[in-house]
Amino acid sequence: MADNQGRRAHHQQEPDVFRDLGGSPAPPGYSEAEEAAEDYSAHNLAQEEVSIAFYHADGMITVEFYRNLQTVVCPPPYRMISLMYFNGVYVLEGHNLHQLIPRIRRHRLGEVYCYDPGRHGLPEDQPVVESIIRLSPEELSDASAPGNDAD
16 A cells, blocks of 8 residues: 555656646647647657657657667658568658658657648758658558559
8 A cells, every 4th residue: 555655656746847847737639749840840859769759640649669660761762761660660751751860870860740731831951751651560461461462
């Protein structure tokens, strides 16, 4: 019982980044992606990260940890990059995506945002992520099954 109370006390002491920065708690429906997307950048430039948060065009947010990243593939003309994890593959489509590879290699890519042409001009000579697709192992297995030829 005392151990349970200790856990609750520890949980209650976790920081609230909104309050810690002098603000109020996060409002309902708050999205870090909306705030970060004022001037479009496909990514954030950060200190060394332990994970990547993917902000999908449909509003879904997924997070994967670098320790689970197995392979990164970005074939010319660099309009697609695949990040292969133990539990699936993330396929990013867009422009100049090869520029993300040095940041991924150094674990300095913490967030990836989809480009919204209604809100932003198209940046020149910068990575632009137009879509993020997550494929589970089951989806990959189904796609490679005999009789599922991709035309």
